[in-house]
Amino acid sequence: MLIVPIIGWLALFGYIVRLINEFAEGRYEGLIKLDFMEDIKLGLMMFLKALPFYIIYAIILYAATYVSETFGNLVSLLLGVFVIPMLAVNFFRKQTVESFFEFDILNVVRDNLGEYIITVLKQYALGIVFLILSIVLVGIPGMFFTNSIFIANMYGRLVEKRTESDL
Incomplete structure (x- = not known):
């Protein structure tokens, strides 16, 4: 019985991957339909593929915190704002273990730093709105x-357009 809640989280994770891909492709017509079994499979596969990256990420944060708690917090903040989100969307798009380690995708962040900061601020503002809405349990989902x-939208506009123009 302990596995039942995990199945729901895997389905939610698979659904989120599909939703992010819709946004990266520029499709905003509405929410996509939940396909519970396919989303469970996708969620499980993506979870397993993401494990190597998150193990390395945890080791880096542990090592940085071991040096100094302040340094660990700074590394966590910088990675959490400037590195992980873009690598995660790249991972969701390509769905390969290697895509989490394609650090050259971060050049998009460097080359469009102003737009990226505005994008991240919009993301945090939306999170705050949903946090406020969660008081009545509307915003959590x-x-x-x-x-x-x-970030998926920016990825689709900047990375995939660049890839198409290279062809």
Whole structure:
């Protein structure tokens, strides 16, 4: 019986991956339909593929915190704002273990730093709105579904357009 809640989280994770891909492709017609079994499979596969990256990420944060708690917090903040979101959307798009380690995608952040900061601020503002709405339990699902939509949109406009123009 302990596995039942995990299945729901895997389905939600698979659904979020599909939703982020919709936004990266520029499709905003409405929410996509939940396909519970397919979303469970996708969520499980993506979870397993993400494990190597998150293990390395945890080791880096542990090592940085071991040096100094302040340094660890700074590394966590910088990675959490400038590195992880773009790598995560790249991972959701390509769905390969290697895509979490394609650090050259971060050049988009460097080359469009102003737009990226505005995108992140919009993301945090939306999170605050859903946090306020969660008082009445309306915003919690919305917070999960919209976690990376702005970064996925920027990824689709900047990375995939660049890839298409290279062809």
